[in-house]
Amino acid sequence: MSHIFLIKKIGLVFWMGMLLALTSIAMAPARGDVLIGVIMSSTGPSAIWGYQYGLKDWPKTIGGEKITLIQYNDQGDPGKAAIQAERLVTQYKVDALVSNASSPGERLAIDGVARENNVAHLVIGAVISIDSGSTITSNAPQSPPDAVFEHMKSHAIRRIGFLGYSDAWGDLWLKELQNAEGKYGLQLSAVERFARGSASVDIPAGTFVNAEIDALLIAATGASAVTAQRMLRQRGYNGPIYHTHGSATDDVVNIPAQDFANTIFPATPDIISRILAKYTLPFQPGPNAPSAGKMLEQLLPSILQKEQPGSISFRKALREASEVASAKSSHKKRTWSLVTFDSGAWALAQ
Structure with a gap:
């Protein structure tokens, strides 16, 4: 009887494992989606700026592909920002990172992860420009002093x-x-x-x-x-x-x-x-969040015609395109x- 019970128990564990795996697959974003990792300070010293509200008008689809945002709250902590950026890039395989980067420490922490993984990093916060020594960061239009x-x-x-x-x-x-x-x-x-x-x-x-x-x-x-x-x-x-x-x-x-x-x-x-x-x-409301969404609307359609979301080549193409777009926008006079x-x-x- 004990052997039969053990066999049944093993079978139950197997099917429960299969069910959990299927559930995880069902809950995970479709890999046809364009995944954007978002790191915001929705609590902490920078929460007063309400960056998360600026995301509500982002496009739901671009170039026929669904845009899926995976959001984290770093509470303005550079250490948390780095951990969250690493998780978004390695676990979720996001195609780009977006952050409010309310301090240079946060920006540099996320930049480091973006640089190592060749992923675009769009900064939408009201941060004065800094020389980070990185070509990864692409600023949505900033507001200089x-x-x-x-x-x-x-x-x-x-x-x-x-x-x-x-x-x-x-x-x-x-x-x-x-x-x-x-x-x-x-x-x-x-x-x-x-x-x-x-x-x-x-x-x-x-x-x-x-x-x-x-x-x-x-x-x-x-x-x-x-x-x-x-x-x-x-x-x-x-x-x-x-x-x-x-x-x-x-x-x-x-x-x-x-x-x-x-x-x-x-x-x-x-x-x-x-x-x-x-x-x-x-x-x-996050002053440049809508601008970042519009930047993606401009860049993604042509990239989607050539590359598949989730691929290394897609990430690289989006990063390079965002850097070019950021460089052009930096020469425009901002209101x-x-x-x-x-x-x-x-x-x-x-």
Whole structure:
């Protein structure tokens, strides 16, 4: 009896294994699909930008092939980003990687995986350009900080104070501001840094109250940027304040309007349309996610005529095409506007 029971048990295990295998095959995307691995910061410090919302208008099919997105949340952590990129490339065999890359660390981590596997990496986040030493990354149209510096120059602002994160985001903006000194006639007069997510007491806002500056640039995002600004106002700094990407959010709407008088925020065209329509900002939709989708719409049809999704040759062709498209778009002038939140309502900055 024990032998019969063992045989039955082995048979049951075999058929259960077959059922699981068939289920896995049924759930896996068809290999005719074009698989795109998406790494977003849907939680964590960069979640305020709402990049995932920018994917909702992506095409469902291109060139007769279904577009399947496999999404991960790296929480803004470069280590998680690298692990997730590796999993997407090796386990799911994605044809391209897309990320918001809210920090240089994230971008470089994903670039490393893309480079090793010859896969395109499309960056859709509002990240200042960096020299990564890689030809893998293809930027969807980015939003440079020039509009901020041009506004400063047109308003006769010369001496600038800088209050920014003590991480790569702060480093990038500080470098851009230093590079802008000669081009826009600016002078960096005071610099303070603070840790991302630090308590308000740790923000050295008092430095700028008595500093001889014409305006201040806050290189922070979301609630941290709001906290820094409120402390500045409460401690007596009443001069103009400029912000960087990711600060024009509901965190501003929900505090006293006087704390954000005489303040300038960068905003993308889709944000502008929301401001003019509703005077509120429910989220900052990933500024370049739609552009990345359109880039794929332009590139994939001709590649699909020659190569099969999932093949090494398909990956290589898509990577090379995205690099060419990115290089061309980098020479086009981008639309980038500034907004204010005076008198309790959003409006275009003058």
